[in-house]
Amino acid sequence: MSDPRGVLLTLAYDGTGFSGWAQQRNxxxxxHELHRAIAAIDPNASPPxxxxxxxxxxxAEGQLAAFDATITRPARGWxxxxxxxxxxxxxxxxxxxxxxxxxxRFTSRQKRYRYWVLADKVPxxxxxxxxWRVGYSLDMDRLVRESKSIxxxxxxxxxxxxxxxxxxxxRTITNVTVDPVDSTRRLWVFRIEGNSFLYNMVRILVxxxxxxxxxxxxxxxxxxxxxxxxxxxxxxxxxxxxLTLEHIDVGLQPGEGSPWPE
Amino acid sequence: MSDPRGVLLTLAYDGTGFSGWAQQRNxxxxxHELHRAIAAIDPNASPPxxxxxxxxxxxAEGQLAAFDATITRPARGWxxxxxxxxxxxxxxxxxxxxxxxxxxRFTSRQKRYRYWVLADKVPxxxxxxxxWRVGYSLDMDRLVRESKSIxxxxxxxxxxxxxxxxxxxxRTITNVTVDPVDSTRRLWVFRIEGNSFLYNMVRILVxxxxxxxxxxxxxxxxxxxxxxxxxxxxxxxxxxxxLTLEHIDVGLQPGEGSPWPE
Numbered sequence: 001m002s003d004p005r006g007v008l009l010t011l012a013y014d015g016t017g018f019s020g021w022a023q024q025r026n027x028x029x030x031x032h033e034l035h036r037a038i039a040a041i042d043p044n045a046s047p048p049x050x051x052x053x054x055x056x057x058x059x060a061e062g063q064l065a066a067f068d069a070t071i072t073r074p075a076r077g078w079x080x081x082x083x084x085x086x087x088x089x090x091x092x093x094x095x096x097x098x099x100x101x102x103x104x105r106f107t108s109r110q111k112r113y114r115y116w117v118l119a120d121k122v123p124x125x126x127x128x129x130x131x132w133r134v135g136y137s138l139d140m141d142r143l144v145r146e147s148k149s150i151x152x153x154x155x156x157x158x159x160x161x162x163x164x165x166x167x168x169x170x171r172t173i174t175n176v177t178v179d180p181v182d183s184t185r186r187l188w189v190f191r192i193e194g195n196s197f198l199y200n201m202v203r204i205l206v207x208x209x210x211x212x213x214x215x216x217x218x219x220x221x222x223x224x225x226x227x228x229x230x231x232x233x234x235x236x237x238x239x240x241x242x243l244t245l246e247h248i249d250v251g252l253q254p255g256e257g258s259p260w261p262e
Numbered sequence: 263m264s265d266p267r268g269v270l271l272t273l274a275y276d277g278t279g280f281s282g283w284a285q286q287r288n289x290x291x292x293x294h295e296l297h298r299a300i301a302a303i304d305p306n307a308s309p310p311x312x313x314x315x316x317x318x319x320x321x322a323e324g325q326l327a328a329f330d331a332t333i334t335r336p337a338r339g340w341x342x343x344x345x346x347x348x349x350x351x352x353x354x355x356x357x358x359x360x361x362x363x364x365x366x367r368f369t370s371r372q373k374r375y376r377y378w379v380l381a382d383k384v385p386x387x388x389x390x391x392x393x394w395r396v397g398y399s400l401d402m403d404r405l406v407r408e409s410k411s412i413x414x415x416x417x418x419x420x421x422x423x424x425x426x427x428x429x430x431x432x433r434t435i436t437n438v439t440v441d442p443v444d445s446t447r448r449l450w451v452f453r454i455e456g457n458s459f460l461y462n463m464v465r466i467l468v469x470x471x472x473x474x475x476x477x478x479x480x481x482x483x484x485x486x487x488x489x490x491x492x493x494x495x496x497x498x499x500x501x502x503x504x505l506t507l508e509h510i511d512v513g514l515q516p517g518e519g520s521p522w523p524e
Contacts, residue, residue, distance in 0.1 A: 012386050012387045012388055013387050013388075014387045014388050014390070059388055061386075061388065079384060083384070083385055088385075088387065088390050089387050089390070090387055091384065091385040091386055091387040091390075092384070093384055093386070094384070122341060122345070122353065122354070122355055122356070123345055123350075123353040124274050124323075124353055124355070125274045125275050125276045125350065125351050125352055125353040126274055126275075126276050126321055126323065126506075128276070128350050128351070128353075244388075
């Protein structure tokens with residue numbers, strides 16, 4: 001056992017089989033599986049410190065988690081070590097050396113989420129765990145107009161789940177895009193990027209946009225909900241399985257560590 | 263029980279949980295699950311007649327299967343009826359009226375397959391059941407040049423699995439494309455379209471292209487294998503889970519039946 005070394009992991013996971021990120025008694029969680037895999041290799045390592053507490057069913061391509069290793073090995077060696085031990089619905093994509101005790105939650109500057117909407121009256125088995133299927137007819141031009149209200153710095157108190165008790169609800173959204181994947185305009189990709197997000201904020205934003213697109217809520221709903229800080233003005237919470245945590249920027253340079261372990 | 267009516271279904275399925283299309287004792291197959299769902303609604307209906315016998319792990323967006331219904335109901339009503347009963351990894355995308363006894367196997371004129379290759383040294387949990395991950399470095403320009411030899415009418419005897427005993431091995435491939443999904447050039451989509459395919463033909467073609475791209479086989483391998491009709495000249499068989507049966511053209515007009523059941 002040598003001096004501990006901080007390791008920062010980038011993780012991809014398929015959220016379908018997990019009760020979310022955070023450890024819970026008798027539940028299969030990403031945090032628990034990762035902790036177990038780390039401990040199998042390095043029993044004296046610290047528990048992982050995750051950056052985002054993703055909900056049950058939510059996927060990730062760019063989740064971050066740090067831990068302190070006690071075995072002597074370059075950080076990037078952890079990619080192969082952990083992938084050999086982890087279940088196949090979690091992958092370590094990259095491992096970088098960081099300071100001992102480093103916690104990505106405190107350095108997170110920007111997060112990007114992706115949400116897939118399948119505009120289709122009929123189910124599609126291949127997308128059932130990845131896209132929210134909306135069978136109503138959608139006015140996507142209306143939706144794109146409405147999405148502009150999200151951009152900028154606002155009090156997002158209306159766009160968080162009951163139970164989120166954070167005192168500070170002002171957030172800055174720097175980018176919102178809504179695009180069809182191809183010319184059939186059947187599958188749509190939403191991307192929302194900002195400095196930080198309240199609990200269920202992306203899902204309530206997407207749900208409200210869809211309610212506006214199907215003419216269930218009037219245009220201007222998002223601006224009104226922001227102004228009145230009233231959850232009841234906003235729309236439904238889009239389901240978890242359409243959501244993927246795509247990227248977290250913690251201000252590390254790309255050269256630090258390597259995604260190519262071999 | 264009224265006079266039987268032919269119904270042609272378009273099916274999507276996630277091949278991950280199936281031992282392929284064709285009914286086998288004590289195996290979970292798509293044919294078996296579909297037969298069971300049809301019988302639950304219409305106990306006197308015929309068994310389904312599938313168009314393509316996809317292998318274990320192979321996905322479909324455009325599989326076709328016909329059966330003869332004995333309940334009085336417009337063909338398109340079967341979309342909702344069956345989706346309510348089928349497991350969530352099979353979806354009926356469309357249902358059309360056809361003649362009693364119609365078998366899409368005998369009218370199939372053109373099939374299109376898609377194959378996903380993930381060029382990445384590190385696993386990706388989100389694509390584990392959809393893309394063949396190839397960790398070697400790939401010369402995709404070389405691969406695209408090699409792929410041109412597939413086009414046209416050839417004797418594909420070298421590109422079929424042992425056990426395929428069909429006497430006639432001449433097939434016409436009308437289209438082959440290889441494209442990156444985005445500018446990262448990490449995920450690649452292969453599409454191969456032709457009038458008919460031998461057993462494992464697409465997978466052996468893709469496997470051979472990858473062997474050429476990683477410089478494990480010389481350029482010109484496909485032309486040589488076609489000429490000599492020798493399976494041992496061609497490359498490996500790409501794994502099943504990267505393959506999706508995208509579309510089958512049976513010569514029906516788009517207006518016949520409707521994908522919008524409501």
